[in-house]
Amino acid sequence: MLPLSRGKPRGIKPYRLRLIKENPHIIYWTKTGRPRYKIYADEYEGLPLGNVWDDIPAINTMAKERIGYPTQKPEALLERIIEMASNKGDIVLDPFVGGGTTITVADRLNRRWIGIDQSVQAVKVTEFRLQKQTDLFTAPYIVQLYKYDYDTLRYNDAFEFESWIVQQYGGTGNVKQRSDKGIDGKAFDGAPIQVKRSDNIGVNVIKNFSVSAKQFDKSLFEKNMAAGKQVGYIIAFSFGRGAIEEVSRLKNEENIIIKQVRVDEIIPIAVKPVIGVHINELERDDKGSRKIEFIATGQSPAGIEFYSWDFNYDKEKGFKASIIIDKVGKQVISLKTGMHNIAVKVVDNDGLENMEIIKLKINV
Ligand SMILES: C[S@@+](CC[C@H](N)C(=O)[O-])C[C@H]1O[C@@H](n2cnc3c(N)ncnc32)[C@H](O)[C@@H]1O
The missing domain is CATH 3.40.50.150 (Vaccinia Virus protein VP39)
Structure with a gap:
């Protein structure tokens, strides 16, 4: 195939055109209809890269x-x-x-x-x-990160949390997207695990679990009972007094050992930092924009690492930082007349973060 389809050669002498047509492997047409030599990488010496690359500016x-x-x-x-x-x-x-x-x-x-x-x-x-x-x-x-934020663990996707925490405990999560008769996975010893993503779980949770653990694998349940080992595990943020009493009753009266495991025994949990923002209106500039000073203050027992700002925050797109590292938490920007959404994130020394969104209307 001749590479003549791209442009219309005009004014080329017939003998040259014939040469071009006969040699499509060395000549091609540009979009604007000019003939150009093809250069093949294996024939072309090129410019080898040396040890010093100074063609990329710092x-x-x-x-x-x-x-x-x-x-x-x-x-x-x-x-x-x-x-x-x-x-x-x-x-x-x-x-x-x-x-x-x-x-x-x-x-x-x-x-x-x-x-x-x-x-x-x-x-x-x-x-x-x-x-x-x-x-x-x-x-x-x-x-x-090394530490985990309580709110995210407690309130984000439940199934994701269940299978993740089971894995953190050395077990295997349920492959089904929901728990199977109250069983969310198996521990390293094969015994069933139930995950309750709540605080102060009550007595009924323990009672129901002792039944479902037996249904899950009767022979394993009985074998563990006979050996004085735990028949299953319940993972929760915390256990209420009723639950704790029921666990000891089952152990003492029925020889059923259920191990209660708090989430913070498996992974280190911290509370995310608190953030507040203060706004000062400064002068109007000559283009009619208003200068605004934003002062963010974060608090965390771990200490504050830095702040990040998104001056055009859009909830759908998520946080897209305009300024990624701000060690002080202070920004002055010029805003035009109209509505503005500004988001600021604070990050503490555990890597936990919090965000504040400021909706601001600038009048003419
Ligand atoms: C110059 S930066 C690396 C730049 C990076 N490779 C890039 O693409 O821009 C060096 C980083 O190494 C990290 N670092 C130093 N020693 C380390 C260690 N033992 N384990 C993990 N990170 C370490 C520092 O915290 C620092 O952030």
């Missing part, structure tokens, strides 16, 4: 990608390295995540990735950076 103080992380590398540099060294779907591991450049670029280039860092700030900055580029096509990812 991040300057005004760069859009700048997040304020002290050793931040340009994304173009990581793009080159990742594209040279991996293919789509490969796994990129960065055990020293820092500001998260490698991970965010790997994510954008459709690589799978694992990032690790000892610093909470590094993990949270990377998370906010990933969130910023997240859209409908982004593959899901998990951010794993």
